[in-house]
Amino acid sequence: MKRAFSILAVLTALLLIYSTYQALVVAPTERTMGDVQRIFYYHVPSAWTAFCLFFVNLIASLIYLARKNLKADALAVAAAEVGVVFCTIVLITGPIWARPVWGIWWTWDLRLTLTLVLWLIYVSYLVLRRFSDSSQTPKLAAVLAVFGALDVPLVYFSIWFFRTQHPQPVIGGGGSLDPRMLHAFLINLFAFSCFGAMVCWWRYRLELLHREVEEMESLESLRGVTQ
Amino acid sequence: MNAIKFLWAAYIATWLIHGLYIGSVARRYSRLRQRMKELRK
Amino acid sequence: MSSLRSITLATLTKDIRLEWRSRDAINSMLFFSLLVVVIFSFSFDPNAEESREIAGGLIWVAFLFAAVVALNQTWARELRNQVLDAYRASPAPANALFVAKALGNFILVTLLEAVMAPLFMIFYNLRALGPAWQLIPVAILGTWALVVNGTFFAAMSLRTRSREIMLPLLLFPISIPAVQSMVEATRIILAGDGSARFWIVLLLTYDVVFTTACLALFETILQAE
Numbered sequence: 001m002k003r004a005f006s007i008l009a010v011l012t013a014l015l016l017i018y019s020t021y022q023a024l025v026v027a028p029t030e031r032t033m034g035d036v037q038r039i040f041y042y043h044v045p046s047a048w049t050a051f052c053l054f055f056v057n058l059i060a061s062l063i064y065l066a067r068k069n070l071k072a073d074a075l076a077v078a079a080a081e082v083g084v085v086f087c088t089i090v091l092i093t094g095p096i097w098a099r100p101v102w103g104i105w106w107t108w109d110l111r112l113t114l115t116l117v118l119w120l121i122y123v124s125y126l127v128l129r130r131f132s133d134s135s136q137t138p139k140l141a142a143v144l145a146v147f148g149a150l151d152v153p154l155v156y157f158s159i160w161f162f163r164t165q166h167p168q169p170v171i172g173g174g175g176s177l178d179p180r181m182l183h184a185f186l187i188n189l190f191a192f193s194c195f196g197a198m199v200c201w202w203r204y205r206l207e208l209l210h211r212e213v214e215e216m217e218s219l220e221s222l223r224g225v226t227q
Numbered sequence: 228m229n230a231i232k233f234l235w236a237a238y239i240a241t242w243l244i245h246g247l248y249i250g251s252v253a254r255r256y257s258r259l260r261q262r263m264k265e266l267r268k
Numbered sequence: 269m270s271s272l273r274s275i276t277l278a279t280l281t282k283d284i285r286l287e288w289r290s291r292d293a294i295n296s297m298l299f300f301s302l303l304v305v306v307i308f309s310f311s312f313d314p315n316a317e318e319s320r321e322i323a324g325g326l327i328w329v330a331f332l333f334a335a336v337v338a339l340n341q342t343w344a345r346e347l348r349n350q351v352l353d354a355y356r357a358s359p360a361p362a363n364a365l366f367v368a369k370a371l372g373n374f375i376l377v378t379l380l381e382a383v384m385a386p387l388f389m390i391f392y393n394l395r396a397l398g399p400a401w402q403l404i405p406v407a408i409l410g411t412w413a414l415v416v417n418g419t420f421f422a423a424m425s426l427r428t429r430s431r432e433i434m435l436p437l438l439l440f441p442i443s444i445p446a447v448q449s450m451v452e453a454t455r456i457i458l459a460g461d462g463s464a465r466f467w468i469v470l471l472l473t474y475d476v477v478f479t480t481a482c483l484a485l486f487e488t489i490l491q492a493e
Contacts, residue, residue: 020238036230039237046241065488085248089241096237100230120441127437132428140424143485147417147442150481154445154474161466162448199249206252209259216266 012194019191027184039097045189047090047115049196053083054118061145064138073138074211076145077129078203080122086196087119107168110159117155121148272364279368286345293341294376301334301380302387309391319392324454327388328447332414334380336436339418342369343426362487370419377411397460406464409471410450413478417442420482424489446474
């Protein structure tokens with residue numbers, strides 16, 4: 001298992017180097033926005049990865065609620081945490097891209113706003129996990145994940161309608177893509193997905209290890225008490 | 228061009244954040260492995 | 269189910285009776301609501317035109333803060349007297365307790381809004397340029413949206429550190445579509461600027477979705493507590 005993980009980690013790193021090369025060098029410069037547009041190759045794949053990870057968290061939470069499977073809960077934590085990391089990057093690269101191109105730091109762009117709300121929901125998820133009693137945390141967190149998932153379509157519609165009433169600039173490559181750009185984009189999409197999966201897997205194993213150590217420590221203290 | 232600074236800022240910020248996170252995961256992992264070895268003795 | 273209804277009613281009337289007998293909690297909340305309106309009036313002091321634009325947002329932010337103060341005490345009495353343990357052991361359906369608490373909060377928050385809304389209208393010289401009657405479904409649906417999730421998250425927060433901050437922390441992100449709907453609907457009605465129908469429908473959808481979710485999952489978190 002460890003050997004496989006190390007190999008995949010190296011492969012993922014190489015893939016990321018290649019995809020970054022594609023993004024920075026191979027892809028042609030965009031006509032209207034210039035080289036700053038290359039942020040797109042990081043911004044959108046990160047968003048995609050974050051949303052996938054949040055989806056994994058939802059499924060893992062549902063499995064936990066249905067089967068009380070603790071491994072599912074461990075996966076839920078891992079997916080949520082790594083998802084928040086990718087989400088943070090989306091929220092940082094978005095404004096960095098918007099500022100030179102459209103002159104504003106923020107806009108109520110659909111994807112960006114949805115990302116912000118998801119970030120808020122999942123940060124609150126992580127805070128709940130940190131602040132609650134360890135015995136019942138999985139159940140409470142899983143319920144919150146379900147609420148978050150129910151919220152997402154409602155958020156989407158409210159932002160969508162708001163934007164039809166108050167037109168806002170659109171961040172993030174509308175319009176047709178040059179085939180070389182599409183190529184670079186897809187490679188980055190694939191690279192970041194693999195990267196997200198790897199980090200999530202690692203975090204999952206960390207969580208399992210953490211729980212194992214906790215269990216052993218409590219057994220240890222019990223042994224100390226009975227002696 | 229000034230805009231290029233933003234490009235680099237975005238890419239560097241991305242890897243800085245990823246680096247910090249992965250670093251913290253790695254650190255916790257090795258610390259737990261150490262603890263595990265102690266407990267197993 | 270008549271047992272559901274009778275338990276809900278019994279719990280609700282008990283709560284109202286207890287609150288009424290010692291009116292301290294309600295009085296301090298009312299005063300808090302008044303303070304919020306006054307502070308907002310000092311902070312945002314525009315002329316009549318601008319005030320109609322931002323009044324929607326202001327009113328609902330003020331209501332939100334007042335609601336959080338009310339919601340935080342939802343389970344305080346139950347916690348002090350180990351009522352929740354008794355409830356878990358009894359065959360009574362958990363939903364009855366939840367509905368009673370949610371309705372109690374709804375009444376309380378509506379009371380606070382009834383105090384704050386006229387004050388807002390006075391301080392900001394508000395007049396509805398659109399169909400004013402539409403403000404009533406907005407207020408009812410919007411308040412229920414905050415209260416139903418707020419009561420649920422208050423129960424979830426019981427087993428957490430920093431209980432009082434946990435409630436708004438969980439409630440605010442999830443409430444974003446509801447708050448946006450309330451604010452936009454209010455803005456549209458006050459400014460007479462189009463139809464608020466979409467937002468009212470969205471609020472209704474939000475209420476249906478989350479009332480169902482809360483009723484379905486309350487038993488789960490009651491057991492967790």
